[in-house]
Amino acid sequence: MPTAGRASERLVWAVDTLAVGPSDRLLEVGCGHGVAIDLVCERLTTGTLTAIDRSPKMIATATRRNREHIDAARAVLEAVALEDADLGDQRFDKVFAFNCAPFRLQPEAAFGAVRGHLARSGTVHVFWDARGFAPDRTGDLGDELAGRVRQGGFSVDRILAEDLDPVPAVCVVGRP
Ligand SMILES: C[S@@+](CC[C@H](N)C(=O)[O-])C[C@H]1O[C@@H](n2cnc3c(N)ncnc32)[C@H](O)[C@@H]1O
Numbered sequence: 001m002p003t004a005g006r007a008s009e010r011l012v013w014a015v016d017t018l019a020v021g022p023s024d025r026l027l028e029v030g031c032g033h034g035v036a037i038d039l040v041c042e043r044l045t046t047g048t049l050t051a052i053d054r055s056p057k058m059i060a061t062a063t064r065r066n067r068e069h070i071d072a073a074r075a076v077l078e079a080v081a082l083e084d085a086d087l088g089d090q091r092f093d094k095v096f097a098f099n100c101a102p103f104r105l106q107p108e109a110a111f112g113a114v115r116g117h118l119a120r121s122g123t124v125h126v127f128w129d130a131r132g133f134a135p136d137r138t139g140d141l142g143d144e145l146a147g148r149v150r151q152g153g154f155s156v157d158r159i160l161a162e163d164l165d166p167v168p169a170v171c172v173v174g175r176p
Contacts, residue, residue, distance in 0.1 A: 008035060010169045013162050014098055014127045015039040017171055023047045027092040027114065029082050030054075030100030034062025037077070041069035048074055050090065054081035082113050091119040098127040104148055111152025115176055123173050124154060130168040142170040149174040 015036055020026070022045040031037055031051035040049050049069075053059050059079040069075040078085070082102055095114045097103050102110035103126045114124060126145055130138045142159040149156050154174030161170045 010127075010129055010164050011036045011039060011098065013164060013169065014096070014125075014171065015043075017160055018094055018096060018125060020044065020094070021047065024093045025091065025119065026050070027087070027090075027095045027117065028052070029095065029097040029102070029110075029114070031062050031077070032058050032098075034058075034065045034077070036096075036098065037062055037066045037069065037075055041066065041074045044074050048076065050076045050078070050087070050092075052078050052080050052082065052085055054084075055079065083109060085113070087117045090117055091122070092117055093119050093122050094125060095122070096125040096127065099129060100126075103152070104128065104145065107148040107152040111149070111154055111174070115153065118176060123157060123175055124149070125171055125173050127169060127171045129164075130170060133168075135168070138168045138170060142172065145170060145172040148172075 020040055020043040024047040026049045028051040031053045037051050056079040059077050063077055066075050130141050133141050138161050142161055146156045146159055149172050154176055157173040157175050159172050
């Protein structure tokens with residue numbers, strides 16, 4: 001995984017595209033170092049962010065980075081895999097994941113795990129960087145991810161692409 005420092009530009013872009021409102025309820029799957037947690041929580045007042053990662057090491061790092069948001073009850077972090085997560089009766093306005101394998105490799109299971117936890121008008125935002133794609137082939141990644149969104153039983157709301165350093169990134173927004 002890239003270091004948190006190099007991750008910043010793509011994660012700033014990603015959180016910008018989420019257009020986080022102050023009362024939004026969000027779920028991040030595969031939060032890694034927790035950089036996006038901080039960027040999201042800065043925009044929340046009454047809203048909350050639940051962030052999960054299957055790696056206890058990543059959650060420990062993300063917890064250290066976001067202690068202030070956790071103490072203020074804006075962020076709740078848990079070391080658990082998406083497929084094992086018990087999200088109870090929580091409903092999210094936005095679910096997002098950046099470079100998180102299940103949404104690309106097991107889309108039926110991954111989208112199925114969050115479908116029942118979306119609020120009315122809730123959306124899923126799947127981000128991926130275009131590492132390994134030729135600069136003029138970023139659209140192929142967008143198309144591939146859009147296919148995964150549809151495989152997961154969602155419709156594709158929009159596909160975004162951004163030219164970032166060191167590589168472009170794409171986002172596909174899905175609705176159930
Ligand atoms: C490539 S890292 C990306 C981390 C962060 N989203 C970022 O972009 O910097 C993928 C993260 O997803 C987590 N992950 C992979 N599969 C997962 C799953 N099934 N459930 C929860 N987290 C998962 C990994 O532990 C890892 O921290």
